[in-house]
Amino acid sequence: MQIQFSECTYDDVRRANRLRFKHGERAGELHMTEMLETTQTERNLHLRKTRSRPLVVTLILFGGIAALVFGIALSVSFGAADIQFLTVWEAVFRYNPELTQHQIIQEIRLPRVLGGALVGAGFAVAGALMQGMTRNPMADSGLLGLNAGAGFMLAVCFAFLPGLPFNMLLLYAFLGAAAGAGLVFGISSMAKGGMSPVRLVLAGAAVNALLIALSEGIALLFRVGQDLAFWYAGGVAGTKWFQLKIMFPWMGGAIIGAMILSRSITMLSLGEEVAVGLGQRTKLVKLAGTVIVLILAGSAVAVVGSVGFIGLIIPHLTRFLVGVDYRSIIPCSAILGSLLVVFADLAARMINPPYETPIGALIALIGVPFFLYLARKERREL
Amino acid sequence: MEPLQAASATSKRRLKRGIGVMLILGILIICAFIISMNTGYIRLSPLDVVTTLFGMGTEKQSLILFHFRLPRIVISVLIGAGLAVSGCILQGISRNALADPGILGINAGAGLMVMLYISFFPPVSTGSVFLLPVLALFGAGAAAALVYALSYKRNEGISPTRLILTGIGVAAGISAVMIVLTLKLDPDKYQFVATWLVGSIWGSNWKFVLALLPWIAVLLPFVLYKARVMNVLTLGENTATGLGAPVEKERLLLLATAVGLAGSSVAVSGGIGFVGLIAPHLARRLVGPKHELLLPASALTGALLVIVADTIARWILQPTEIPTGIFVAIIGAPYFLYLLARS
Numbered sequence: 014m015q016i017q018f019s020e021c022t023y024d025d026v027r028r029a030n031r032l033r034f035k036h037g038e039r040a041g042e043l044h045m046t047e048m049l050e051t052t053q054t055e056r057n058l059h060l061r062k063t064r065s066r067p068l069v070v071t072l073i074l075f076g077g078i079a080a081l082v083f084g085i086a087l088s089v090s091f092g093a094a095d096i097q098f099l100t101v102w103e104a105v106f107r108y109n110p111e112l113t114q115h116q117i118i119q120e121i122r123l124p125r126v127l128g129g130a131l132v133g134a135g136f137a138v139a140g141a142l143m144q145g146m147t148r149n150p151m152a153d154s155g156l157l158g159l160n161a162g163a164g165f166m167l168a169v170c171f172a173f174l175p176g177l178p179f180n181m182l183l184l185y186a187f188l189g190a191a192a193g194a195g196l197v198f199g200i201s202s203m204a205k206g207g208m209s210p211v212r213l214v215l216a217g218a219a220v221n222a223l224l225i226a227l228s229e230g231i232a233l234l235f236r237v238g239q240d241l242a243f244w245y246a247g248g249v250a251g252t253k254w255f256q257l258k259i260m261f262p263w264m265g266g267a268i269i270g271a272m273i274l275s276r277s278i279t280m281l282s283l284g285e286e287v288a289v290g291l292g293q294r295t296k297l298v299k300l301a302g303t304v305i306v307l308i309l310a311g312s313a314v315a316v317v318g319s320v321g322f323i324g325l326i327i328p329h330l331t332r333f334l335v336g337v338d339y340r341s342i343i344p345c346s347a348i349l350g351s352l353l354v355v356f357a358d359l360a361a362r363m364i365n366p367p368y369e370t371p372i373g374a375l376i377a378l379i380g381v382p383f384f385l386y387l388a389r390k391e392r393r394e395l
Numbered sequence: 396m397e398p399l400q401a402a403s404a405t406s407k408r409r410l411k412r413g414i415g416v417m418l419i420l421g422i423l424i425i426c427a428f429i430i431s432m433n434t435g436y437i438r439l440s441p442l443d444v445v446t447t448l449f450g451m452g453t454e455k456q457s458l459i460l461f462h463f464r465l466p467r468i469v470i471s472v473l474i475g476a477g478l479a480v481s482g483c484i485l486q487g488i489s490r491n492a493l494a495d496p497g498i499l500g501i502n503a504g505a506g507l508m509v510m511l512y513i514s515f516f517p518p519v520s521t522g523s524v525f526l527l528p529v530l531a532l533f534g535a536g537a538a539a540a541l542v543y544a545l546s547y548k549r550n551e552g553i554s555p556t557r558l559i560l561t562g563i564g565v566a567a568g569i570s571a572v573m574i575v576l577t578l579k580l581d582p583d584k585y586q587f588v589a590t591w592l593v594g595s596i597w598g599s600n601w602k603f604v605l606a607l608l609p610w611i612a613v614l615l616p617f618v619l620y621k622a623r624v625m626n627v628l629t630l631g632e633n634t635a636t637g638l639g640a641p642v643e644k645e646r647l648l649l650l651a652t653a654v655g656l657a658g659s660s661v662a663v664s665g666g667i668g669f670v671g672l673i674a675p676h677l678a679r680r681l682v683g684p685k686h687e688l689l690l691p692a693s694a695l696t697g698a699l700l701v702i703v704a705d706t707i708a709r710w711i712l713q714p715t716e717i718p719t720g721i722f723v724a725i726i727g728a729p730y731f732l733y734l735l736a737r738s
Contacts, residue, residue, distance in 0.1 A: 149491070149493065150556060150559065150560060151491065151493050151498075151559060151560075151563060200732050200735060200736050203736040204735065204736055204737065211492050212735060214492060214493055215492055215493075215676065215731075215735060216732060216735055218493055218672060219673065219727075219728040219731045219732050219735070220728065220732065222669045222672070222673075222724040222727075222728050223724050223725065223728035223729065223732075225724070226593070226720070226721040226722075226723075226724030226725050226728070227721075227725065229589070229593045229718075229721055230721045230725075232589070233586070233589060233590065233593075233717065233721075234717070236582070236586065238585060238586065238589050239577070239578075239580075239582060239585050242574065242578065325563065325567075329560075370575070371574060371575065371578065373571070373574065374571040374572075374574040375571075376571075377567045377568060377570065377571030378568065378571050378572070381564050381565070381567055381568035381571070382568075384560070384563075384564040385545055385561055385564045385565070387560075388546065388557050388560035388561045389545070389546070389548065389557065389561075
C-alpha cells in the first residue's frame with residue numbers, strides 16, 4: 014500500500030483520500046483493485062491537465078496582446094490632466110510640439126506606459142527563468158542580488174553624492190545590479206562542484222542579506238532611508254524616451270534569447286541529472302540564462318526600482334494556466350507581466366489623483382490574494 | 396556487514412567531530428560574553444568586570460554591568476539560539492534551503508504591528524516599552540496562524556510547498572501595507588521603525604529576559620527531544636509516512652514550536668531574520684545533517700553570531716548605535732559565502 018502511495022502522483026493521493034472519506038473507510042482499508050482503478054483514471058486526467066495546452070497558449074498570446082494594446086490606449090488617455098481621446102489620437106499620430114496636451118502625451122504618458130509594459134515583461138521572464146533554473150518556487154530575479162546591488166549603490170549615491178542627476182543614478186543602479194549578480198554568480202560557481210541550484214540560491218540569499226544590511230546601515234547613519242524607501246516602492250513615472258531607446262533593443266533581444274533557450278530550461282527544470290542525461294550542456298545553458306536574467310531584471314530594476322513581486326507571481330500564474338513547458342511559459346509570462354504592470358500603473362494613478370500610489374505596493378496588494386489562491390491549488394511545483 | 400560497520404564508523408567520527416565543534420563554539424561564546432561585558436560607551440577593564448560581578452565594584456560599575464549590559468548580553472544569546480533553532484526546524488520541515496522564520500510571516504506580522512502602533516502613538520513613552528513586545532508577539536502569532544490557516548486543506552493538511560508559497564504571499568502583502576504606511580511617516584518615526592525592522596536588541600532589561608527565558612528554556616529541549624522525528628521528516632513526506640511517523644501531527648507540533656521560538660525572539664529583538672537562515676546552514680557545514688547534532692550546533696552558532704554582532708554594534712561608531720541585525724548580516728554573510736565557495 015505504501016509503495017502504491019509513493020508511486021502515484023499527488024492528485025492520486027488526493028483523489029484516493031476523497032474516495033476514502035466518501036465511503037467512510039479508514040486509511041489503508043481501501044481495496045487494492047479500486048485503488049488501482051482510481052489511480053489509472055486519475056493518471057489519465059492528470060496527463061491531460063499537465064500536457065501543453067496550445068489553445069490556452071494561443072488565447073493568452075493573442076487575447077493578451079489585444080488587451081495590452083487596449084490597456085496602453087486606456088492608460089495614455091487617463092491621467093491627471095483631462096485630455097480628450099481625439100487629442101490623444103492626434104498626439105500620437107500627428108504630433109504637434111506646440112500644443113501642451115500633445116507634449117504631455119508624447120513626453121510623459123507614452124514613454125511611461127511603454128516603459129511599464131517593457132519592465133513588466135522583463136521581470137516576469139527573468140522570474141520564470143530563475144524558477145526554472147534553480148527549481149525553487151521561491152526564486153525570482155531578486156535572488157541574483159540584482160535588487161540588493163542596485164539598492165546598495167543607490168544608498169551610496171544618496172549618502173555620498175547627493176544631488177546626482179537622474180541619469181547618473183540610473184547608471185549607478187544598473188552597475189550595482191550587475192555587481193550584485195556578478196558576486197552571486199562568481200561565488201556560486203567558484204566551488205569545486207560548479208554551480209548547483211542550491212548553491213546559487215544560498216549564495217543569492219547571503220549576498221542579498223549582506224548588501225541590504227550595508228545599505229540599511231548607510232541609510233540609518235546618513236538618514237537617507239526614506240528616499241531609499243521611495244525608490245524601493247517602485248514607480249514607472251520618470252521613464253523617458255532615451256531610456257526606452259537604450260532599454261528596448263537589449264530587453265527585446267533578451268526576451269527572444271529566453272524563448273530560444275526555453276526548451277533547455279524545460280529540461281533543466283526536470284532536474285540537473287535528467288538534463289545532463291538528455292545530452293544538455295547544463296553549464297552553458299545556466300550561463301546564458303543568467304546573462305539574460307541580468308539584462309532583463311537589471312535594466313528593469315534600474316528604471317523602476319524593485320517591483321520584484323512580478324517576477325515571483327507571474328511565472329506561477331502562467332504555469333498554472335499553460336502547464337510546465339517553458340516554451341509556452343516564457344512568452345505568456347512576458348505578456349501577462351506587461352499587462353499586470355500597465356493596469357497596475359493605471360490603477361496607481363486613478364486611486365488617489367493627482368497623487369500616485371506606489372506601484373510596487375499596489376502590485377503586491379493585488380497579487381497577494383491571487384497568489385494565495387494559486388498556492389492552494391498547487392499542482393506541480395515548477 | 397561491512398557497509399554497516401563503515402556507516403557506523405562514519406557516524407561515530409561525526410559524533411566526535413560534532414561534540415568537538417560544539418565545545419569550541421561554547422568556549423567562543425564564553426569569550427564573547429566576557430569581551431562583550433567590557434565593551435561599550437563606558438569601558439570596563441576585565442578586572443573591573445570580575446570584581447563587579449562578585450559584588451565588589453563601585454555603584455556606577457555595577458549599575459552599568461547589571462542593569463544595562465548583562466541583560467542585553469543574555470538576551471542576545473537567547474534570541475540567537477531561538478531564531479537559529481526555529482530556522483533549523485523550518486528548513487527541515489519544508490525541505491527548502493531558503494526557509495527561515497520570515498517565511499511564516501513572523502517578522503512581517505510583528506513589524507506591521509509595531510508600525511501601526513508607531514503611526515498612531517509617539518514612539519517612546521514609558522508604556523510603549525512593554526506594550527511593543529506584546530504587540531509584536533501578537534502580530535507574529537497572528538501572521539503565522541494566518542499562513543497556516545490559508546495553506547491548510549481538509550483531508551490533506553499542509554504541504555511544504557504550499558506552506559512556503561502561502562508564507563511568501565502573506566509576507567509580501569504585509570510588506571506592501573508597510574511600504575504604504577512608511578511613505579506617510581515623518582522622518583523621526585521612520586527612523587525608529589527602520590531600526591526596529593532590521594533588528595536591534597533594545598529591550599535590555601531583566602524583565603525581558605524573564606519574559607523570554609521560559610519560551611527558550613521549554614521549547615529548546617523539546618525540539619532536541621524531537622530531533623529523531625526531524626531526521627525522518629527531512630527524508631520527505633512519503634518516506635516519513637512509510638517509516639511510520641505521524642507526519643501531519645508532528646509537523647504541526649514542530650511548526651508551532653518554531654513560531655513560539657521565533658515569535659518570542661522577534662518580539663524582543665526586532666526583525667533579526669538572517670540568523671534563522673544562516674545559523675542552521677553554518678551548523679550543517681560544521682557538524683553534518685543529523686538533527687541530534689545539528690539542532691544544538693545551530694543554537695550555539697546563532698547565539699555566538701548575535702552576541703558578536705551585538706558587541707561590535709555597540710563598539711563601532713560610538714556613540715551612535717547601529718542596529719545589531721545589520722552586523723549579523725555583515726559578519727555572517729561573508730563567512731557563509733566563504734564556506735559556500737570553499738566546499
